Amino acid sequence: MLDYDEEAERYDAFRGGEPRAAAAANAVLGLLPAAARSLLDVGCGTGIVTRRLAAARDGMRVTGVDLAAAMARQAAARLPGNVVRADSRRLPFADQQFDAVTSVWLLHLAPSPQDAWAIVGDCARVLRPGGVYVTTVDKAASHNVGSDIDAVLSSRPRSPARDAAELVTEYAADHGLVPAGQARFPGRGQGRSPRRAVADLRRGWFVTLPPGEPLAERFAARLAELPDQDRPRPDPVFTLRAFRKPPDAQ
Numbered sequence: 001m002l003d004y005d006e007e008a009e010r011y012d013a014f015r016g017g018e019p020r021a022a023a024a025a026n027a028v029l030g031l032l033p034a035a036a037r038s039l040l041d042v043g044c045g046t047g048i049v050t051r052r053l054a055a056a057r058d059g060m061r062v063t064g065v066d067l068a069a070a071m072a073r074q075a076a077a078r079l080p081g082n083v084v085r086a087d088s089r090r091l092p093f094a095d096q097q098f099d100a101v102t103s104v105w106l107l108h109l110a111p112s113p114q115d116a117w118a119i120v121g122d123c124a125r126v127l128r129p130g131g132v133y134v135t136t137v138d139k140a141a142s143h144n145v146g147s148d149i150d151a152v153l154s155s156r157p158r159s160p161a162r163d164a165a166e167l168v169t170e171y172a173a174d175h176g177l178v179p180a181g182q183a184r185f186p187g188r189g190q191g192r193s194p195r196r197a198v199a200d201l202r203r204g205w206f207v208t209l210p211p212g213e214p215l216a217e218r219f220a221a222r223l224a225e226l227p228d229q230d231r232p233r234p235d236p237v238f239t240l241r242a243f244r245k246p247p248d249a250q
Helices: 017-029 046-055 069-078 114-126 148-153 165-174 192-200 215-226
Strands: 038-042 060-067 083-085 097-102 127-137 180-185 236-243
Touching: 017 046, 017 180, 017 236, 038 046, 038 083, 038 114, 046 060, 046 069, 060 069, 069 083, 114 165, 114 192, 127 165, 148 192, 148 215, 165 180, 165 215, 165 236
Parallel strands: 038 060, 038 097, 060 083, 097 127
Antiparallel strands: 127 236, 180 236
């Protein structure tokens, strides 16, 4: 697992920067109610997407939350006074406080299914009746674009997907939310080259292949044999799911 405090300074550069943030924000905004004027972005990271959500609509009040201290500091520089450091399973906000809640690229990081369930539950708790919760699903699967890199990595050990779409839909239903749409967007600038895949492997990107372990080095060697070592393969395409809290919810 990556250390997100260590990753904060280079996080955006390694993940497509502003083009990817723009694609994500536009897709999220397309799923939000037109009347939404208060939004909580849970797991806001560096705030690169959060800032775009805040700027998109006049009068939109956006609050960001992240647990990693260095990430929260980056976000606070982009949204001064509007970022809180907190655990997404125990949000420090009153019930039914926000018109919309988002969690982009968060649920796949949950340590267990119970944690993912708890995150969705607290997002639902702070959402007003009639409001919408938007989250990414199936993140790991999104990175499989059918490239030669994917072929090499296909036999690696897999972690259970905490953000599988069917599981997230179940978690949402458990907390009184109903499906309200979906969207897809490209992870611009995130297409890996073989050399980049080796670098990601050696810095802990793949949680089942700890850096320095013999198995990780075997995969690194196979990746190093691929052609066009610096040519990025196609970008991933991410999926968003939206869930609404019924207007009559208590």
